[in-house]
Amino acid sequence: MVRTVFSPEYCLQYLEQYASKEIFVVGLILGQTTNEKENVIYLARTPEEKNADTVSESSYVSDKTDIAKNLLSVSEAWVADHAKHVTRMLPGGMFVQGIFVTSDEDIFEDPNQFSKVKEILHYIHKVLNVNQYMYGNCPYTNERLVLHMSTSTKVLNCKSVEVGAPNRSTVIKPVEWKFVPKIQQWQRLDCYYEFDEVYPVIVKKSGISVKHQFQQILESAHKTIESSVMFIDGELKDGNEAIEQIIKKKKTKTNSKNTQQDIPKTMQVSLFVPFENTLPETVEYLECDGSIHFSGVVSSSVFMCPKATISEAIVAVKQDIIRSLASRFTMHCDALIDDNLLPEEKVCFNEPPRRVLVPVGSIYLCDYLFPGESPAEALLSVRELLDLQITEADVICDVETPADTSEFDALDRDASSEELLATPQEASQFMYITGICFAMLVLIVSIIIHYYDTIMDVLRKLLSRKYY
Incomplete structure (x- = not known):
């Protein structure tokens, strides 16, 4: 059976704009694969290769470029790096499905x-x-798409190539690529997952590695999220049921009540972590030098083909949360000047970038903004990585709020005031003197209360006595 891929017509227009100019282009195919259908959502041209001394891990922006004139002059490492950056922008359930070439x-x-x-x-x-x-490789198939458009004949040809085989054996299959004039309908699933965990920290001679600590947090979060149970609109759904079946049931239920209320365009997802009421027989005690309080809310927006099952949607939502954490942790560590936190640093605050949404066709991809960055920074990433022109007004920045640093500021002030505190010996002497004074005051007050009547009689006699 020939593999069939469905793609919107704007992807064809995107290819034709380069083929008509007889320009060589290589880029990425982005989309979603389910058991029932395979959809391509976008084609993203790979930027011209930057010189090694001008490009950084976290940015493609540079003035010096090496323009590739044909496929043989393209660096596979550069295209792979582009795929890694774009994967960070993809919601869960979507992947880099292959490459396209116009030549x-x-x-x-x-x-x-x-x-x-x-x-x-x-x-x-x-x-x-x-x-x-990062869930970079699609777990459902090892076949990657290769789409080619001839700049001379404008003929399209698509095949699939198997990757990941140990012996690099190549299996090539024909693929039927269909451009659909009608925009693909997607079902959006929104989820807000809150983290509030404390992790132990052990200080070594070399200090504390931020990347190592974040990796431990990521591993713990992955185990927790994988064990969680997902509810859709407050209900536990059958994993084998298709999303479109749930939508039809909602429409039927709405029509039966004769209401004018429309079916919600989004489904609200809640993740519940099962409570384990069992303790190990032996408990190991670990001596720690400190702790990390990991707190915040991750916003997740996943887009699924209506023919996808609930099980596939569950996997996509969990992928999205973990992929988002892994992306921003990596970006944060890459931006650090020094990965080590020295032991003498008693309080340290780390704020990874927050998530924003950018429109691509009828769905949203994401980008990440560091503290203090404006939506204009997202425009640069979208233009470089997706070859897409949008405006600042198109960027949705309120899906995640900036971190509240008030608690950290209070801890920081407490830590900075330690030098103004008295030494333990001085503090002990001060408390001793204060205790004596307080005891004397209590004794005097108690005597006055006990002999109140006697004292008042004496005072009245003294005031009534006449002196001549």
Whole structure:
């Protein structure tokens, strides 16, 4: 059976704008794969390669570029790095499904060209597989798409190539690519997951590694979220049931009540963590030097094909939360000047970037803004990584609020005032003197109360006596 891929018509227009100018382009195919249907949501051109001395891990922005004239001059590492950055912007359940090429040469007929295609796909798979919490590689299939449009004939051809095989064996299959004039309908699932956990910290001779601590938090969060149970609109759904079936039931229920209320365009998702009421037989005690209080709310917006099942939606929501944490932790650590926190730093505050949404077609992808950054920073990422022009008004910045630092400021003031405190010996002497004075005051008050009547009689006699 031939694999069929559905794509909106604006993807065809995107290819034609480069093919008509006879421009060589290589880029990424972004989409979603389910058991019932495979959808492509967007094609993102890979930026021109930057010089090694001008590009950083967290940014593609640079003035110096090396323009590739054909596929053989493209660096597979550069395309893979583009795929890694774009994966951070994808919601759960969506992946880099392959690459597209516009060129005059037939990349499937030329052995050198096709060999380069395979190298790029294998390198992307390898890079995205490094961080398991990024969920870079689609778990449902090892086949990656290769879409080619000839700049001379404007003919489209698509095939799939298997990646990840230990012996690098190549299985090539034909793919039927269908451009759909009607915009694909997506079901949006929104979830707000709150974290409020305390983790132990052990100070080593080299200090505390921020990246290591974040990795431990990520591992713990992954175990917790994977064990959680998902409720949709407050109800526990059957995992084998399709999303469109739930929508139909809602429409039927609404029509039966003869109401004019529309069916909500979004489904509210809640994750509940089962309570474990069992303790291990032996409890290990760990001597710690401090603790990390990890607190905040992760906003999740996932878009699923209506034919997808509830089980696939559950996986996508959990992927989205963990992928978002892994993305912002990595970005935060890359932005640090020094990864180590020295032991003498008693209080330290780390604020990873917050999530914002950017529109792509009929769905939203995401970007991350560091504290103090404006939506204009998101426009740069969208233009560089997605080859998309949007305005600041299009960026949705209120899905996550900036961190509340009031509690940290109070702790910081307490820590900074330690130098003004008395030494333990001075404090002990002060408390001793204060205690004596307080005891004397209590004794005097008690005597006055006890002999109140006697004292008052004496005072009245003294005041009534006449002196001549």
